Amino acid sequence: MDKRKCVLYVAMSLDGYIADINGGVDWLNQVQGDGSDNGFCEFSQTVDTVIMGRKSYEQILTFGNWPYKDMDAYVFSQTLEKACENIKVVNRNAAEFLKDIRKNDGRDIWLLGGAELIDEFIKQNLIDEYIVSIIPTILGGGISLFKDNRPLTQLTLIKKETFGDIVQVTYIRTED
Structure with missing residues (x-):
């Protein structure tokens, strides 16, 4: 059996931000794709587990119904003790956690997100595939997708698609 890939699937502004200066993502609703779901449905068929940081989790809760009911969901947090529904809280090393859940059969x-958890996964070289939707918006500030002083990570482009004005690129990590 092939190893379950860890896939970063995220949208960012043209200037590299995943949220505005206040942590908001309302600007994502202002963009015009091609009228479809911009590839999300196809992507969601490839995964059965979703992991996120506490801030992302708390923001998703404000959107209404939990959108990932059909997935195993994990929230990384040092402060959160309990999450709603069947969501599990993780307070341990990301590499050890990922190694453990990869032992289970399943999809990718x-x-x-968010930015802190992505940063930790990059530092530990845990992301196998990067799918980034580039939104034609310049925020001018906010929460950067990639933090400064990260280790060099070589990637190889394997796919590019457009959804109206949105460009989605898919990269895999180049093995050393």
Whole structure:
């Protein structure tokens, strides 16, 4: 059996931000794709596990119904003790956690965000595939997708698609 991939699937502004200066993502609703779901349905068929940080989890809760009911969901947090529904809280090393859940059969694992958790996964070289939708908006500030002083990570482009004005690129990590 092939290893379950850890896939970062995220949208960012043209200037590299995943949220505005206040942590908001309302600007994502202002963009015009091609009228479809911009590839999300196809992507969601490849994953059965979603992992996120506490801030992303709390923001998703404000959207209404939990959108990932059909997935195993994990929230990384040092402060959160309990999550709603069947969502599990993780307070341990990301590499050890990922190694453990990869032992289970299943589809790929979606790293949803946010920035702190993505940064930790990059530092530990845990992301196998990067799917980034580039939104034609310049925020001018906010929460950067990639933090400064990260280790060099070589990627290889394997796919590019457009959905109206949105460009989605897919990269795999180049093996050393």
